Structures are given as C-alpha cells and as structure tokens.
Amino acid sequence: MKAQAPQIGFDRFVPLAWADCALRIRTGEADIEALEKLLDQAELGAAARKKTRTVLNRLWLKPRAELVGFADRGAELYRRHPATPAAALSWGMAISTYPFFGKVAEFIGRLSALQGDCASAEIHRRMMEIYGEREGTRRMTNMVIQTQVDWGFLARTAGGKRLTRQPAIVLDQSALVAWLIEAAVRYSERVVSLASLQSLPVLYPFSLNQSLAFAVSTNPYLEVREEGPAGRQVAIRP
Numbered sequence: 001m002k003a004q005a006p007q008i009g010f011d012r013f014v015p016l017a018w019a020d021c022a023l024r025i026r027t028g029e030a031d032i033e034a035l036e037k038l039l040d041q042a043e044l045g046a047a048a049r050k051k052t053r054t055v056l057n058r059l060w061l062k063p064r065a066e067l068v069g070f071a072d073r074g075a076e077l078y079r080r081h082p083a084t085p086a087a088a089l090s091w092g093m094a095i096s097t098y099p100f101f102g103k104v105a106e107f108i109g110r111l112s113a114l115q116g117d118c119a120s121a122e123i124h125r126r127m128m129e130i131y132g133e134r135e136g137t138r139r140m141t142n143m144v145i146q147t148q149v150d151w152g153f154l155a156r157t158a159g160g161k162r163l164t165r166q167p168a169i170v171l172d173q174s175a176l177v178a179w180l181i182e183a184a185v186r187y188s189e190r191v192v193s194l195a196s197l198q199s200l201p202v203l204y205p206f207s208l209n210q211s212l213a214f215a216v217s218t219n220p221y222l223e224v225r226e227e228g229p230a231g232r233q234v235a236i237r238p
Contacts, residue, residue: 010098011140012052014059016151019090022060026075032061059093067096070182070221077176084176085169087151088206092183095202102187102202103130104144108154108163109201117157117164120145153205168207177208178219181234185222191233194224 018038024030035056039049058064063071074089095102107126111118124141131137145163148154157164171177184200185192192200197212208215216222216234223237 009058010055010094010101010144010147011136012048012055013143013146013150014052014055015147016087016090018052018056019059019151020086022056023075023078023086023089026060026071027079029079058097059090063093063097067093067186070096070179070186074179077173077179081173081176084173085171087153088169088171088176088180091151091153091205092180095187096183099187100127100131100140101144101147103127104141105148105204106202108145108148108165109204112163112165112204113199113201117162120156120161120163123163148205151205165204169205170207170209172209174210174215174218177210177212178215178222180206180208181212181216182219182222182236185234185236191225191227191235194232194234197234 018035021030021035021038025032025035039052044052060071060075071093074092078084078086078089091105095105104123104127107123108118111122123145124138127141128134128137145154149156153166155164155166156162171180180203181197184197184202187202194213194216197216198208213224213232216224221237223235225233225235227233
C-alpha cells in the first residue's frame with residue numbers, strides 16, 4: 001500500500017543555500033556540521049529549527065521510503081554533473097515530497113502562463129479552497145512562495161501583490177529532464193499526457209529544451225502508455 005504523503009508539511013521558509021547544503025550532504029560533498037552552521041547563523045528558535053530540519057530531512061537527508069531511490073538518483077546527477085542546477089534538483093524533490101509545495105507551484109505556473117505574472121491573492125484563494133480557510137494555510141502558502149522567490153524562480157512585484165516569473169532555466173541534459181518529468185508525474189499521482197509535458201504548470205521555472213519523448217524513454221522508472229483518444233500518457237512504471 002502506498003505511503004500517505006504529508007498534506008501540507010512544507011511549513012518553513014527554506015533558503016536555497018540550505019537546500020543546496022542538504023543536497024551536498026546527500027552526495028557526500030558536505031557534512032551535517034555545515035548545515036548546522038547555516039542554521040546557527042540564522043539564529044532560529046528551537047521550535048523553528050526543529051521544523052526546518054524536518055523539511056530538509058524530507059527533501060534530501062531522510063526522504064520517505066518510497067522516494068529514497070528517487071533522491072539518490074537526483075544526488076547522483078549532481079555528483080556526476082556539478083554544473084547541474086541544484087535548484088532544479090531541490091524543486092523536483094519538493095514537488096515529489098510535498099503536495100502542498102507542488103500545488104502552489106502548479107497554481108502559479110497556470111495563472112502566470114499568459115502574462116508572466118499573477119496576483120498573490122489569487123494563489124491564496126485557490127489554496128484555501130483546497131486546504132481550508134485557516135491562518136495556517138495562508139502562512140504556509142507564504143512560506144512556499146517566499147521559498148520559490150529565494151530559489152530564483154519568482155519575484156514579488158507591485159508591493160508584493162503580484163508574483164512575476166523570472167527567466168526560465170533552460171535544461172538540455174536528458175537525464176535531468178527525465179528526472180524532473182518523473183518528479184512531476186509523482187506529484188500528479190496519475191498519468192500525464194506526453195504532449196502536455198512541455199508546458200506543465202508545476203514545472204513553470206524550467207524550459208525543457210529537447211525531445212521529451214526521448215527523455216522519457218531514457219528513464220526506466222517511467223513508461224508511455226497508449227490511452228486511445230487521449231493519446232500517449234506518461235506514468236510511473238509499476
């Protein structure tokens with residue numbers, strides 16, 4: 001039986017430097033003391049530090065059992081290709097691990113697709129429709145938005161009332177593209193149309209600059225299914 005993913009979970013602001021350090025710990029290029037030093041510098045309270053470590057553990061240090069292999073493959077990409085954007089790898093882990101993070105990303109990607117920006121209030125409204133109209137939902141949505149801003153994918157404009165996409169990161173490494181597609185399919189928890197992969201809202205920070213059919217074919221954890229009128233669909237291989 002599939003393990004139950006956390007409903008929200010991503011309830012802390014996680015600067016890119018912290019996520020990068022956690023990734024490098026997984027690759028063996030850094031040790032836990034390096035992360036502790038970063039957290040010391042932030043002067044977090046005991047409760048905030050514990051919650052932050054929980055998020056970082058789920059991202060890279062101690063992923064859920066069903067995501068350990070996925071995390072290891074992401075870390076191996078970074079180990080073999082140091083030029084791989086670390087933010088792209090942490091993004092893949094975040095949307096795979098935390099549906100809440102992924103849903104914020106999906107709404108931002110969808111609502112900003114035409115004009116390149118969207119109202120932050122609209123993101124909050126849509127998240128509350130799913131997760132309930134409570135202060136926790138608003139606060140955690142803000143944490144995810146702030147994280148995506150710090151990771152370089154968004155900017156707050158109009159006094160913080162709008163969220164503007166930053167230039168997309170062009171990805172032309174087949175293995176990384178295939179791994180990110182797998183992350184998006186894991187987030188979706190359903191089959192995803194092969195034709196839609198190029199413009200998936202949850203992957204809004206990236207431009208997947210290659211044949212995605214080929215990229216999918218290189219990932220043994222993905223399979224393409226013929227679904228009649230729906231066309232070719234990408235799924236996690238059983």
